[in-house]
Amino acid sequence: MSRRRVAVLISGSGSNLQALIDAAADPSYPAEIALVISNKADAYGLTRAQNASIPTQVISHKDFPDRSQFDAAIQKALAEHTIDIVCLAGFMRILTSEFTQKWFGKMLNIHPSLLPSFKGMHTHQAALDAGVKIHGCTVHFVVPEMDAGPIVIQAAVPVLPDDTADALGARVLAAEHQIYPYALKRLCDGTLKLIDGKVSKSKQAVHEYALFNPLPNVVK
Numbered sequence: 001m002s003r004r005r006v007a008v009l010i011s012g013s014g015s016n017l018q019a020l021i022d023a024a025a026d027p028s029y030p031a032e033i034a035l036v037i038s039n040k041a042d043a044y045g046l047t048r049a050q051n052a053s054i055p056t057q058v059i060s061h062k063d064f065p066d067r068s069q070f071d072a073a074i075q076k077a078l079a080e081h082t083i084d085i086v087c088l089a090g091f092m093r094i095l096t097s098e099f100t101q102k103w104f105g106k107m108l109n110i111h112p113s114l115l116p117s118f119k120g121m122h123t124h125q126a127a128l129d130a131g132v133k134i135h136g137c138t139v140h141f142v143v144p145e146m147d148a149g150p151i152v153i154q155a156a157v158p159v160l161p162d163d164t165a166d167a168l169g170a171r172v173l174a175a176e177h178q179i180y181p182y183a184l185k186r187l188c189d190g191t192l193k194l195i196d197g198k199v200s201k202s203k204q205a206v207h208e209y210a211l212f213n214p215l216p217n218v219v220k
């Protein structure tokens with residue numbers, strides 16, 4: 001089976017991009033990272049892509065009068081690179097309904113909370129403020145409403161008594177790096193599908209869609 005061609009859209013550090021690049025370095029991984037697009041010219045993720053010899057494009061939202069023309073420029077780049085799947089990884093722009101509908105079922109996002117809790121920004125501080133004892137991250141399909149699409153996989157991490165938003169965020173980020181390559185693999189190898197807007201998984205994969213850290217059987 002040929003590898004699916006994946007574009008990763010970023011705005012910043014790109015540590016999730018790096019996790020995807022590292023996973024795709026294995027020839028048996030069912031996806032190749034074929035293009036990285038950033039809306040910011042100084043995003044460190046561009047350097048990560050260049051280090052891996054992946055084509056990059058900077059498409060700044062500031063160069064376009066409205067969202068639809070910005071999205072059209074992204075669409076043009078995706079078409080030029082014959083992209084099959086899009087991964088949002090710290091991409092800080094809201095995409096138009098038209099764009100998200102066009103890519104429905106073929107576009108994933110990673111969000112640093114256990115959705116549907118804590119949508120939007122500053123999720124780690126929000127989790128601390130709410131006093132939750134378990135926090136985490138979610139990979140989901142992208143729909144027009146922000147952070148609201150069908151959930152693919154989640155990872156949970158503990159909130160520790162003296163946590164700061166930064167400490168908690170680092171714990172969540174490590175979990176993100178585990179689940180995003182996993183979700184992309186499942187989408188590309190055909191074991192994960194969207195049927196009638198719901199995530200369907202093969203029986204073989206069904207037990208693998210929630211990760212816990214620490215694992216429940218090691219919590220005393």
Ligand code: GRF
Nearest residue numbers: 013014015016090110111112
């Ligand atoms: C991650 O926490 C991701 O969940 C959120 O933005 C952050 C991006 O981090 N959407 P990085 O650029 O992948 O390091």
